[in-house]
Structure formats: structure tokens, C-alpha cells
Amino acid sequence: MLIYGATGYTGTLIVHEAARRGLDFEIAGRNRDKLAMLAADFGVPFHVFKVEDTEGWNSSLKGKTALLNIAGPFSETAAQAMEAAIQFKVHYIDITAEVDIFRLAESKDEAAKDAGIMLMSGAGLFATYDPLAVYTANRVKTPVAMRAAFNYSGGFTPGSVASSANIINAGLLVRKNGELRKIDEAPSAAFDLGNGAEDFSLMPLGGVVLSYKSTGIPDIEEYFKIATLPDAAADGAITFEAGHPTAITKGRSQIMIEVTDEDGTVAKSVADTPDGYMPTVTSAVEVASRALDGSFKTGFQSPASAYGAELINSLLDVVVTDL
Ligand SMILES: NC(=O)c1ccc[n+]([C@@H]2O[C@H](COP(=O)([O-])OP(=O)(O)OC[C@H]3O[C@@H](n4cnc5c(N)ncnc54)[C@H](OP(=O)(O)O)[C@@H]3O)[C@@H](O)[C@H]2O)c1
Helix, strand or coil: CEEECCCCHHHHHHHHHHHHCCCCCEEEECCHHHHHHHHHHHCCCEEECCCCCHHHHHHHHCCCCEEEECCCCHHHCHHHHHHHHHHCCCEEEECCCCHHHHHHHHHCHHHHHHHCCEEEECCCCHHHHHHHHHHHHCCCCCEEEEEEEEEECCCCCHHHHHHHHHHHHCCEEEEECCEEEEECCCCEEEEECCCCEEEEEECCCCHHHHHHHHHCCCEEEEEEEECCCCHHHHCCCCEEECCEEECCCCCEEEEEEEEEECCCCEEEEEEEEECCCHHHHHHHHHHHHHHHCCCCCCEEECHHHHHCHHHHHHCCCCEEEEC
16 A cells, blocks of 8 residues: 555554554655655655656556555645546545545546546545444435534644635535535534534535435535533643644544434434544554455445445444434
8 A cells, every 4th residue: 555645644643553553555745854754663665756746656556556645635636646546556545524525536436447446535534424324324214314413522733724624615515305505504503412402513524425425315414513622621622733733632523423214203323433533544544454455346435335334343442322
């Protein structure tokens, strides 16, 4: 596997996790000094090139099975990295939550199928969210609508701040009757994820593309809030050091999926996860390790369209509860 963008906050954690799991990998990015240091720590080869450098992709992807792209904002890197993966016939996996990147991956479905590769954008947050959507949809007979609420506990790195701007600029996307639609005003909605009702704001996290792919549910809305921490946990909660979150929080994040059946029955399930970026780290490496082991579906895939609801059971410290 090649890990591109390995020297960022999340990339470095992913390199540690990939090494802990004994995966066979090399690292890449655009900063020689940072790459040389990280490569020395792990005794792995490194490749220095910019995303638009086809020769860089050619030499670094030779002999590889998968490309894990961690360099974000993905609006700057995904198109080039996906094209390289298709051209050099290696599976593509990234961890974005930028909805336009999911649409880009969707548009390359045929090209990825022709190349015999899996194109999976969103193996971070969505490795929990999307299998939970399939799991909850399976609890009713004919699911017709889905709402997701994400209560995030943690900080934001510079890469995430830049990505958040792309998420916001994409507009207020919802899925209605199977079509993506932009709405004018962001409604808020109250959800009870186990600690009493709280207000969330509408935000297209990406399930409007990914979980439509995995569940086919025609109406999807997504909501987001940043967790309110109990006083004890708030002490030093979201602090930044050199632009990176440190001692992120002592809290947990939750994702709730609510699915409505055509007969009006509502099923709700919540996934409780560690805070911050660790769920993304462990799930991205889990998905990459599956692809390296030959477990994949060709073409554009979401985490659950490739691996089903079962994927959530293999994630570290994720607890699912039916409400
Ligand atoms: N959805 C999720 O679950 C989830 C979770 C965590 C992170 N993420 C996303 O993952 C991305 C990385 O996050 P992070 O925490 O690692 O951020 P970070 O610490 O700010 O690091 C960003 C990394 O991307 C590289 N990069 C940025 N623009 C690039 C470009 N144009 N060409 C090549 N490399 C580029 C940077 O390289 P330099 O060092 O050379 O600048 C650095 O290695 C962000 O988009 C973030 O939103 C998503």
C-alpha cells in the first residue's frame, strides 16, 4: 500500500496503526523533510512528489495494491489521486467527508470498474456511519427515509478546517425522492442520542451520496453538532499545539441513524465511538487491510456497499445500541 499525505496529523496516526497491524506500506507526500523523518522511524521507503506529478505516481504505485490518500483538503488532491489509481490499477481509499469528492468518486464508477479497482472515498467517519445506516435500515421492512445525527467530540486540524469550508460551500444538500437537492435554509432538528434531546443543524456530511449508494433510501437528511462537554471533561478539552488538536477531549462521539418504514415505524440506532480522529485512523486501516487481503468490490463503493453492516463489528471501541 502507498499512504499519500502520510505526514499530516491523521496520516501520521495512520502510519502508526498500519505498522502496528503489520501492513506492508510505503509513504508519500510533498514535504521531503517530514517524510524522511517519518520513514526513518518506521524503516519504510518514501516518495516525494506533488499530486499533479504523473511520474511520481507511476514510480511510487509500481507493485502496489492500494493507495490510501490522507492528504486533505481533498478538493486539492482527490481528483489527481483517483486518476492515478485508475491509471495504475490500484485500489483507491480516502478519508474525506467532502461531499463533492463522493460525487467525484461516483462519477468515476465505470472507469474504476474497467480498471478492476475499488474506488472508496470516505473510509473515515463513514466506516462507522454507513454500516450503521445499513444495520438500521435492515431493522425495518421497507425503509423510505433516513436521518443521521452526528455529535462530534474532538478538535479540528488545519486540514479539517479547510475541508469543512468545502463541506459548507457545497451547500445544504439533502436527498429527496432519490435526487440530490440543495435547499435554501438550514433547518435545525432535535435528536436524543441517549442524553436528552439536543438541537442539531442540517449539514451534508456525505451520507446523502454514500448511504444512498449502500441503502437506496430515497430521502436522506444529515445533522451535525459539536458535543457539549461535561465540566470535568471540558478542562483543556479542545486545545491546539502547532495547529494540531492535543488532549482532544475526554468525551465520546455519537452517530445516530433514524430510519422510517413505509408503514411509519421508526428504527433508531446509535454508534458510540472514541472522540477525535482515532475512529478514522483505525477504520481507514481496517478497510485498507481488507483491500490488501483481496476483499473488495470494483467501482465506486461506500464502506457498507463494499463490506455491509458487518464492517462496524470490526471497528475498535465502537458500541452500537438500538434506541
Ligand atoms: N472524515 C473523517 O473521518 C476525517 C477524519 C480525520 C481527517 N479527515 C480529513 O483528512 C485530511 C487530513 O487531515 P489531517 O488531520 O491529517 O490534517 P493536517 O494535519 O492538516 O495534514 C494535512 C496533510 O495533507 C497534506 N496536503 C494538504 N494539501 C495538500 C496538497 N495540495 N498536496 C499534497 N499534500 C497536501 C499536508 O501536506 P504538507 O505537510 O506538505 O502540508 C499534510 O500532510 C483533512 O481533509 C481532514 O478533513 C477526515
